[in-house]
Amino acid sequence: MKRELPWHSRFDLLGVTFLLFLLGALGSLPAVEGSGRNLDYWGNISRFASQFFPPDWSILGRTLEGIIETVQIALVSTLLAIIISIVLSIGAARTIAPLWLLWPIRMFLNLIRTIPSLLWALLAVVIVGSNPLAGVIALTFYSVGYLAKFFSEAFEATNTDAQKALCSLGASPLQAFQYGLWPNARPIIWSHCLWMLEYNVRSASIIGYVGAGGIGLHLKLYAESADSWNKFSMVLLCILIIVTILDFTGENIRKSIRDKLEGNRN
């Protein structure tokens, strides 16, 4: 016999939040106003887009130099952020640190995360001038806010059985952490590091806009000069290629780590 579910059974947490989201989005529509002028949108788009093609290959050398600087900024800032984040995340992990240390570090990380990467870049440019060092400083701070949070969550979620076993076999707490907890958390942490590196290459591509080094400066110059959209598209193409390569490599490494960790326990 077919039994109908009561009408309100659909309104679980998921349903209610989705409904609220939908109402909020629809209610916000009046805030989206155009200029009021009668513009030829499609004409504008096609005229603008046509200026992107064909990309100007004559600037390839210069663009690659900018891309290399961007990747270098991303690599150095990610490395610095990893080192700082490992130390901070131990203090921010509920399963490891005492409460008096946990909350100040978490508040500090929240504060860092509140500031977007472009603002960090502006602050760094003001302090150290317009150069790649500003980019490294900006992205290091920005990344620490996220990586330390991810790492501490990884430590909290990691199985602590091996750590406890080593303690009971006579290891000191630090040794039990290094050989019991760290090996289990390491794959997840490395996966976060790769994600952050990908993210930083993207971020390093834009912070040059405010003078913090990398390919962003090229983007700014081409965007501001007339008739350089084909050069602009060349830069975008190079960024797209490098980001796609990183995306593909990162995903494959993450998958292989995942497979290895899940193993074949027959």
Next chain:
Amino acid sequence: MTGPLIKAQGLGLKVEDRWLIKNLDLSLDRGSFLAVTGPSGSGKTTLLRTLAGEMEASLGSVKKQLDCHNRLAMIFQDLQLADGATALTNVLGGSLERHSFLSTFFGFPTHEQIEANVLLTQFGLAEKAHQWTSTLSRGERQRVAVCRTLLTRPLLLLADEPVSSLDPNLADKVLAKLKDYITSNDGSIVCALHNDDQVAKFADSVLHLDSTDPCGWKLEEIKKEEGT
């Protein structure tokens, strides 16, 4: 040093208001192998953990005659290995108590690595030494846990079903090696087992636990035939 390695008197074990064991008297001489048997839930693991000092006895006392803490080691039923570390690193974890944090920070001393490799070879895991334990089978992981515990060089070994995932032949070999390793150093083993053949082959005495009656435990000597 002489006398029993471990002695329990009037031991009572209770988990969540349920008595598992009452009035247990136990004395384990050097060089002896005590098997603990009984159905699931009869208190084998609780007894081993209490003897190891990880749990408090509800009644009675446990006295150990060991010169220092590391002479007692346990093989855990759930193995408790680090999945993201190699089999060799997991085994070397058993040597940590002998070294300071700084001296093991960048790796283990060569002589410990040699000893760990010898153990892995003896237990048929030489070719798996550099594999992550997450990629090993349950039986292989069980042997890694055995090697790790043996590397602590225990005098009193508490083993919670150490061969439950091994085929009978391999289980016999592992138990024989365990017994040889511990008893040749004048140590003793308390081992939870499910297989009666293994109990008859390796144990000197057996403690049967009863899941329905906390006082229904039976401690028996196992008479060995000549030549066995």
